[in-house]
Amino acid sequence: MSTKKVVIIYSGGMDSYTVLHLAKHEGYEVHAVSFNYGQRHSKELLYAEKVTRKFNIPHKIVDISSINQLIAGSSLTSNIDVPQGHYEEASMKQTVVPNRNMILLSLAVGYAVSIKAEAVYFGAHSGDHAIYxxxxxxxxxTMNEVCKIANYEAVEVRAPFLKSDKIEILARGLALNLDYNDTWTCYNGREKACGKCGACQERLEAFAGNNMTDPLEYE
Structure with missing residues (x-):
């Protein structure tokens, strides 16, 4: 019997990295898709490429950066400074990219239909709820319901960590012996992680909550 296929929206960050390996661990044939939507932290795509090569996972990087002429105004895609401070602070709303996940899920579902995959996974988690x-x-x-009827082939939308926080996600990944040196989180795509943006702070809290030291280098 052939292995069931799933598509993973793979950013190269901690959450999608854990989701990718969780799906692999559950026995699925994993197909990763990453999107260049003009994010200033496009360095994450290099990490995504490295991991998929390392584990021989089919991987597509799709350039949709031209959509920025339609969805400007986020500090992740426009010439606006990335805010510092905690991940759940109101200032982090500057990092919201309009309609991003609906766009990415729509594209990933189209890919899933074309390769006969049963589901699309993505890494949303409870820490995202306050801002995104x-x-x-x-x-x-609701997106899951839409994607079941949008095509002749029903595709399920799965977010396995939707009710988990970053500490719990990292704990799950560590239990799978994952190496988080293979992930990039910082919203500033510089040589080293800044340690000050909300994404870095949440990552560092996750490692502290697991009594671990983050293997990434910080400024």
Missing amino acids: PDCRTEFVS
Whole structure:
């Protein structure tokens, strides 16, 4: 019997890295897709490429950066400084990219239909809920219903860590013996992680919560 296929929206960050390996661990044939949407931290795509090569996972990097003429205004894609401070602070709303997950999920679902995959996985988690509307339970639930009827072939949208925080996600990955040196989180795509943006702070809290030291180098 052939192995069931799934598509993973793989950013190269901690959450999608854990989701990728979780799906592999569950026995799925994993197909990774990464998107260049003009994010200033496009360095994460280099990490995604490295990991998929290392584990011989089929991987596509799709350039959709031209959509920035339509969805400007985020500090991740426009010439606006990335805010410092905790991940859940109101200032982090500057990092919201309009409609990003709906766009990425739509493209990934199209890919899933074309390769006869049963589901699309992505790495939304409970820590995202405060800032990102397209990571909330009601969005994922509704998108899942839409994607079951949008094509002749039903594709399920799965966010296995939707009710988990970053500490719990890291714990799950460590239990799978994953190497988080293979991930990039910082919203500033510089040589080393800044340690000050919300994404870095949440990552560092996750390692502290697991009594571990982050293997990444920080400025």
